[in-house]
Amino acid sequence: MPFLGNCTYLASRDRNETGVHKYEVYATNGPCEEKTSAVCTKAVHVVYGKNVIHIRRDPVTKKLVTTIGEEVVYKYPVKKNWVTINSPNKRDVTVELLKAFVELSVQQAKMEFAVRVPSHVYGNATEGLCGVCAGYQEELVTSNGTVTDDFELYGKSWEAAPASLAALALPPQEQCDQPTPEPECVPLPPEDNQCLNLYDKDKFGPCHALVEPEPFAEACEADVCANATDICAALDQYSSACRRQGVCLDWRTKLCPLAW
DSSP, X not given: OTTSOSSEEEEEEEOOSSSOOSOEEEEEEEEOSSOTTSEEEXXXXXXXXXXXXXXXEOTTTOOEEEEETTEEOOSSOEEOSSEEEEOTTSSSEEEEETTTXXXXXXXXXXXXXXXXXXXXXHTTOEESTTOOTTOOOSSEEOTTSOEESOHHHHHHHTXXXXXXXXXXXXXXXXXXXXXXXXXXXXXXXXXXXXXXXXXXXXXXXXXXXXXXXXHHHHHHHHHHHTTSOOHHHHXXXXXXXXXXXXXXXXXXXXHXXXXX
């Protein structure tokens, strides 16, 4: 949610008239470590009944830290009668709300996250910045149901309410201004553009027919241009998309070796 300011926003929850939700997912934004004028996700929060899970990235180790309430998770997996928390690759974290049929995944590299819910349970019955499950919205709909074409107004309408901030044990946000726009970035020349590795037939070619590399390369260039990340996160995103198609790629050793 890079277009939003330094606040906490409702990403997703089930929509109902009672105000008592099966689940809620919030995201807290803040200045990026590499570039304070840009905005990055700093923490992701899951609310299930009276239980609250926080996932943050340690500013020193850069690893994800998960807490259930105030209890820090030191060993995965965590299995309770309502939740399973795991770190299958020892970097990213997944949270499964068993009775709510909700899965949250958070990537260590850029704190990007995804909320997955089954359409037969939540079809056209979710709300928040992530949108409507199995629904199509041509227009931006604010939290009070108003249609708008103002992206900033849309985002601000999904700011966490004071009661939600209290439940998350977060301080009330004082302001949520959008960062000052940066000057237009000039793309790197091809010989210096490492994002073009995505077009390398030896490293990524086996997946090209299944997953188009162009949008990933463009996103990579935008990130590098903003100086908010290196190329590894973007390459990992493409590799993850390929794994979902059944293609495993050998690319990390030469481009982005892991440090354990």
